[in-house]
Amino acid sequence: MSAIGQAGRRGDRVRSDCWISVELKDSGGIDVTIKSRVQSMYGDSIRRTVTEGLEELGVKNAAVEVQDAGAVPFVIEARLEAAVKDADPEVSAELLPPQQEFTTYGTSRDRFRRSRLYLPGDQVKLMLNAGLHKPDGVIVDLEDSVAHSQKTAARYVVRNVLRSVDFFGSERMVRINQTPMGLEDLPFIVPHNVHIILIPKCETADDVKAVDARVQEIRKEKGVANDVYLMPIVESAKGCFNAYEIASASQNVVALTIGLEDYTADIGTQRTNEGRESFWARSQVVNAARAAQVQPIDTVFSDVTDMEGLLASVIEAKGLGFDGKGCIHPRQIETIHAGFAPAEKEVEKATRIVLAFEKAEAEGLGVVSLGSKMIDPPVVKRALRTVALAIASGVLPSDWRDKGGDDA
Numbered sequence: 298m299s300a301i302g303q304a305g306r307r308g309d310r311v312r313s314d315c316w317i318s319v320e321l322k323d324s325g326g327i328d329v330t331i332k333s334r335v336q337s338m339y340g341d342s343i344r345r346t347v348t349e350g351l352e353e354l355g356v357k358n359a360a361v362e363v364q365d366a367g368a369v370p371f372v373i374e375a376r377l378e379a380a381v382k383d384a385d386p387e388v389s390a391e392l393l394p395p396q397q398e399f400t401t402y403g404t405s406r407d408r409f410r411r412s413r414l415y416l417p418g419d420q421v422k423l424m425l426n427a428g429l430h431k432p433d434g435v436i437v438d439l440e441d442s443v444a445h446s447q448k449t450a451a452r453y454v455v456r457n458v459l460r461s462v463d464f465f466g467s468e469r470m471v472r473i474n475q476t477p478m479g480l481e482d483l484p485f486i487v488p489h490n491v492h493i494i495l496i497p498k499c500e501t502a503d504d505v506k507a508v509d510a511r512v513q514e515i516r517k518e519k520g521v522a523n524d525v526y527l528m529p530i531v532e533s534a535k536g537c538f539n540a541y542e543i544a545s546a547s548q549n550v551v552a553l554t555i556g557l558e559d560y561t562a563d564i565g566t567q568r569t570n571e572g573r574e575s576f577w578a579r580s581q582v583v584n585a586a587r588a589a590q591v592q593p594i595d596t597v598f599s600d601v602t603d604m605e606g607l608l609a610s611v612i613e614a615k616g617l618g619f620d621g622k623g624c625i626h627p628r629q630i631e632t633i634h635a636g637f638a639p640a641e642k643e644v645e646k647a648t649r650i651v652l653a654f655e656k657a658e659a660e661g662l663g664v665v666s667l668g669s670k671m672i673d674p675p676v677v678k679r680a681l682r683t684v685a686l687a688i689a690s691g692v693l694p695s696d697w698r699d700k701g702g703d704d705a
Contacts, residue, residue, distance in 0.1 A: 305379075319360075321356065333366075347361055371460070394457055413436050416437050428463055428467045433621065475497050492523075494512065494528070497532065544586050555595065607629055621637065639683050651684050
């Protein structure tokens, strides 16, 4: 008796991906048919990847059809594994590519999160070079950007991407599906050096606690040493009312963000660039995040062609107290970073405070003063962060002390 499973994407517009159909049989061995734009160069390699993958999965008899559009081996393996398990869910073996050394770097609780670039979890062509654009974070998305019929197969792709793709130092993020479905995403991402898990459509602290508890279970089961942080997304009136409880639901929450497309739909209005309809909700998120001592992060700006509108939106977000903003296209990153860069007067004041702090430390003083004014520790902390942000944004050289910093 045979069973057929399928996974992947095909069509004239597909790039860096493939579609695979697997018919499991009782006999007959392995028969692989390949259709590829690069068959003359890579046909043998594709066939080898498929046959070796079937062997690892314990499949001895199958008819396999591959329609390839330039997929790299880890993508072929992800599609093959998903197709086999679509045909037979009892198959437990995995096709895990090696965890590449360039994917093993860590993160920190308080790093800058000015920009986070959303990438659909089933479109590999957008992931391969995403880190070259230098967003602070790369979000591989399993939720809204993935069709419901593709969600299971996308998990295998995202898992292999986390093990195989160089994001060049960008924070490694995954947006899971809304709970409870999102809990099923976690085994595919937690063991593979994900830095932050975004939890969509949070409405209560329990949503965060459920994800956090499952993350910790998986970390224990798999021996995961690295911290896995959380970024809840509030996207409804109820979520905004519960924003503080959500932000403080776990010590692993490092940021709180808002999704305005769903929020404005929930309150029965249209989203505008002016944002009057969302002013209360965004202020609620900022105040909740600050009260919980986590970073407030603004929503995305959906018009990728309007750079002036984006800059105005970033400046407004900064004025409200946000530390960062989402982006849906690489061309938005530079504008977002420029908008969140400290102003010249902010930098001047911060450098003076930092120099005063360093002088007090060198002299063994317990207090910091600037002229006749005493500087409180939170002010010093904010100044140190402003200087670091100014350097990261390119508005202050890293050797600023050698370039007249004492006269700031």
